[in-house]
Structure formats: structure tokens, C-alpha cells
Amino acid sequence: xxxxxxxxxxxxxxxxxxxxxxxxxxxxxxxxxxxxxxxxxxxxxxxxxxxxxxxxxxxxxxxxxxxxxxxxxxxxxxxxxxxxxxxxxxxxxxxxxxxxxxxxxxxxxxxxxxxxxxxxxxxxxxxxxxxxxxxxxxxxxxxxxxxxxxxxxxxxxxxxxxxxxxxxxxxxxxxxxxxxxxxxxxxxxxxxxxxxxxxxx
Amino acid sequence: xxxxxxxxxxxxxxxxxxxxxxxxxxxxxxxxxxxxxxxxxxxxxxxxxxxxxxxxxxxxxxxxxxxxxxxxxxxxxxxxxxxxxxxxxxxxxxxxxxxxxxxxxxxxxxxxxxxxxxxxxxxxxxxxxxxxxxxxxxxxxxxxxxxxxxxxxxxxxxxxxxxxxxxxxxxxxxxxxxxxxxxxxxxxxxxxxxxxxxxxx
DNA sequence: GAAAATCTGTAGTCATCGATATAAAATGCC
DNA sequence: GGCATTTTATATCGATGACTACAGATTTTC
Numbered sequence: 001x002x003x004x005x006x007x008x009x010x011x012x013x014x015x016x017x018x019x020x021x022x023x024x025x026x027x028x029x030x031x032x033x034x035x036x037x038x039x040x041x042x043x044x045x046x047x048x049x050x051x052x053x054x055x056x057x058x059x060x061x062x063x064x065x066x067x068x069x070x071x072x073x074x075x076x077x078x079x080x081x082x083x084x085x086x087x088x089x090x091x092x093x094x095x096x097x098x099x100x101x102x103x104x105x106x107x108x109x110x111x112x113x114x115x116x117x118x119x120x121x122x123x124x125x126x127x128x129x130x131x132x133x134x135x136x137x138x139x140x141x142x143x144x145x146x147x148x149x150x151x152x153x154x155x156x157x158x159x160x161x162x163x164x165x166x167x168x169x170x171x172x173x174x175x176x177x178x179x180x181x182x183x184x185x186x187x188x189x190x191x192x193x194x195x196x197x198x199x200x201x
Numbered sequence: 202x203x204x205x206x207x208x209x210x211x212x213x214x215x216x217x218x219x220x221x222x223x224x225x226x227x228x229x230x231x232x233x234x235x236x237x238x239x240x241x242x243x244x245x246x247x248x249x250x251x252x253x254x255x256x257x258x259x260x261x262x263x264x265x266x267x268x269x270x271x272x273x274x275x276x277x278x279x280x281x282x283x284x285x286x287x288x289x290x291x292x293x294x295x296x297x298x299x300x301x302x303x304x305x306x307x308x309x310x311x312x313x314x315x316x317x318x319x320x321x322x323x324x325x326x327x328x329x330x331x332x333x334x335x336x337x338x339x340x341x342x343x344x345x346x347x348x349x350x351x352x353x354x355x356x357x358x359x360x361x362x363x364x365x366x367x368x369x370x371x372x373x374x375x376x377x378x379x380x381x382x383x384x385x386x387x388x389x390x391x392x393x394x395x396x397x398x399x400x401x402x
Numbered sequence: 403g404a405a406a407a408t409c410t411g412t413a414g415t416c417a418t419c420g421a422t423a424t425a426a427a428a429t430g431c432c
Numbered sequence: 433g434g435c436a437t438t439t440t441a442t443a444t445c446g447a448t449g450a451c452t453a454c455a456g457a458t459t460t461t462c
Contacts, residue, residue: 012438013428036237037327040420050441055421057439123378124325126238159387162375166388169374170367177324179363186360187367194395213408214458241450251411256451258409 032113035125062129095192102184105175116172233314236326296393303385306376317373
């Protein structure tokens with residue numbers, strides 16, 4: 001007997017586009033130009049679809065952005081769990097975090113306009129829903145950093161977290177302003193030395 | 202005989218509002234909510250005037266923003282010429298710059314929403330004209346910092362400038378996110394120690 | 403007081419935004 | 433083939449953005 005198999009094709013007229021591909025395309029557009037500067041018309045044009053198809057699939061522009069954020073933090077965001085694995089020396093982990101951020105935020109040759117962090121930049125948009133979605137992801141990341149530091153250096157957790165987050169923010173902005181990987185890495189390296197000095201005291 | 206005296210009152214119907222006060226009001230609004238989020242309707246309502254009066258006085262929203270930026274850098278921006286006066290020890294000057302930024306970026310009790318730097322935040326808006334106006338002011342400030350460092354530490358000028366600007370950006374963002382003066386000062390202090398260490402090597 | 407100059411208030415223009423009503427087209431199931 | 437289901441395409445909607453045409457009001461100058 002054949003086991004029950006999920007029908008590879010649901011009933012009704014088939015979709016003309018792949019929602020996962022659409023999310024990936026939208027991710028690149030939001031990263032290159034920012035949430036506010038990308039209109040639904042821009043997206044539907046890029047996907048070769050019409051507005052009703054867009055809204056049937058994603059509900060709203062903010063709904064698509066939530067999908068994009070999920071994909072971004074899964075595929076392109078900083079791998080915090082790996083970087084901040086319990087037991088890793090705090091100075092080493094934070095240095096690796098800063099270096100990884102510099103590498104990821106730098107624009108690559110494939111898409112020179114897409115630089116910086118989608119979560120950090122997304123918090124500056126003018127849509128409250130989208131802003132809060134990005135803010136929630138950012139808060140979780142900040143709390144992860146704080147908890148990692150606090151496990152062994154509770155007295156310095158807040159100050160060091162504030163400092164690291166400030167530098168990450170500056171790196172994202174600098175990347176968007178066009179700074180290349182080398183300059184971002186130099187900034188990250190300087191910041192890492194400050195972290196080391198603060199922990200040694 | 203009486204000397205020619207510039208008529209204190211020009212011909213025609215007198216203005217119902219003071220343009221200088223209007224620029225000050227708009228500065229507070231732009232700082233609190235950002236360029237894009239403040240509409241011309243918001244401004245005319247706050248000033249108690251109608252759109253034609255606004256456009257007769259300022260030409261455009263971007264035109265008003267240029268006036269606001271001029272006023273901001275004259276009255277509320279970082280006093281770079283004083284902080285980076287020639288001959289001042291570089292580490293001391295940069296530490297003072299970072300500390301001054303933390304103090305100025307922090308929200309005050311009078312207007313809790315107005316935090317951060319108008320020039321840095323203005324570069325993120327979606328209007329090209331306004332963005333370039335803020336960018337020009339920012340570029341001049343960055344170049345002033347770079348030249349000040351290069352006068353005595355040319356080899357480290359670019360790296361240190363990138364680093365200081367990144368931290369300033371992070372401080373402005375953190376201030377807008379609600380961090381109080383103490384936390385901003387702690388971040389600035391950590392950054393200043395990194396500058397000192399980099400210059401001592 | 404008449405003329406010239408300048409500002410004000412009413413009432414719009416036009417473009418763009420996010421989002422939708424409606425009906426036709428394309429599929430699976432019976 | 434006929435029906436239920438789902439997506440598609442056309443053609444908007446209502447709100448809001450920056451900005452302005454026009455006529456009336458208020459002032460100085462002559």
C-alpha cells in the first residue's frame with residue numbers, strides 16, 4: 001500500500017511565482033533601499049505579479065517584512081548562538097562577533113547596494129508594525145549578548161553590551177555609507193581591543 | 202539730518218509668524234520624529250499658519266530643513282572647532298568629543314523625544330535633497346576629525362576617524378532608543394580608552 | 403486717498419502610497 | 433462534463449504626501 005502523501009499540487013489555479021523566492025527578492029530590496037523606500041509597487045513589479053497576488057500571499061507589506069526578517073535572521077543574520085556559545089572566553093567571543101559583523105555588513109560584489117544589517121536598519125522605518133518587528137528581533141539579540149556577558153562578568157554586562165551594540169550600529173551605518181570590508185574590520189578590531197581591556201581590569 | 206535707516210518694517214502685509222521661531226520649532230520636530238515622519242501639514246499646524254505662508258518663507262520642505270541644519274550646527278551641534286583646537290592632545294580631544302556627544306545626544310527633560318544628532322539621523326531620510334544637505338555637513342565634520350588626527354598621527358588617522366564616527370553614530374542611535382546620559386557616557390568612556398590605547402601603541 | 407507691494411486664507415492640484423472589489427482563468431475532484 | 437477551489441488580471445479606492453492658483457487683506461509709499 002502507498003502511504004498517504006501530501007498532494008504535490010493543491011487544488012485551484014497554480015501560483016505564478018514562488019513565495020520563498022519572493023521573500024528572498026524582497027530581502028535584497030529592503031536591505032538595499034530600506035523598508036520605506038521600497039513600495040509594494042516596486043516589489044510586485046520586481047516579481048512580475050499584480051497587487052492582489054501579493055496581498056493574497058503576504059497579507060500586507062509589513063507581513064512580507066516579517067517573513068523577510070525571519071529569513072534574514074535564519075540565513076544572513078549574525079549566528080549568535082554559535083558565536084556566543086556558553087563557556088567561550090568572553091573577550092574572544094565578542095571579538096569574533098564584531099569581526100563577523102564587519103564581514104557580513106560589508107557590501108559584496110553581487111549587490112553593492114545591500115550593506116548593513118536589516119534588523120538594525122529596519123528599526124528606523126516609519127511603519128510602526130515593521131519597526132516593532134525589527135525591534136523585537138533586535139531586543140532578543142541584545143539580551144542574548146547581555147546574558148552571555150553577565151554569566152561571567154555581571155558587573156560589566158550592561159556597559160559592555162551597550163558598547164558592543166553601539167559599535168555594531170556604527171558598523172552597519174558605515175557599511176551603508178560605502179565603507180569596504182577592510183575599514184569595517186579595522187573598526188571592529190579597535191573595538192575588540194577595548195572590550196579586552198575592559199574585561200582585563 | 203537723519204541718516205538713512207533700514208526700514209524696520211518692509212512694505213506689504215506683515216508676517217503673522219517669526220521665521221526664526223519657525224525654524225526652531227521645526228528643528229525640535231525633526232529631531233524628535235525624523236525628517237520623513239514630519240509632514241508639511243504637521244509643521245504648518247504647529248506654527249498656526251497655512252501652506253502658502255510656509256512655502257513663501259522657506260520654498261520647500263527641504264529648504265526649511267537646510268535652514269534647520271544651519272541653525273542646528275550653529276547652536277546645538279558639536280563644537281568641533283573648540284573641541285579639536287590645534288595643539289590639543291589628540292587622545293584628550295577625542296575623549297572630550299565623545300563625552301560631549303554623549304551629553305548632547307541624550308534626551309533632556311524638556312523634550313524627551315528629541316534625542317540623537319540631527320545631522321547623523323538626517324542622512325537616513327528618503328528625500329535626496331535633505332539627505333545630501335545632512336551628508337554635506339557630516340562629511341565636513343568627519344573631515345575635520347580626520348585632519349585633526351592626521352596632523353600628528355597620520356598613519357592612524359583613517360582608522361581612528363572611522364572608529365570615532367562609528368561610535369558617534371552608535372551613540373546617536375542609542376540615545377534615540379531611549380538610553381539615558383549615564384549609559385551613553387559609559388559607552389563614550391570605553392571608546393575613549395580604546396582611542397588612548399591605539400594612540401599609545 | 404490711491405497705488406504698489408507683500409502676506410494670508412480657501413480650496414484646491416497632482417502624484418503616490420497601501421490595499422481591494424470584481425470577475426475571469428486555471429486547476430483538482432467527482 | 434460540471435463543480436468547488438484557488439489564483440490571476442483589470443481597474444480602481446481612500447488617504448496622504450508635497451505643493452500651488454487665486455483672490456482678498458494689510459501694510460508702506462507717494
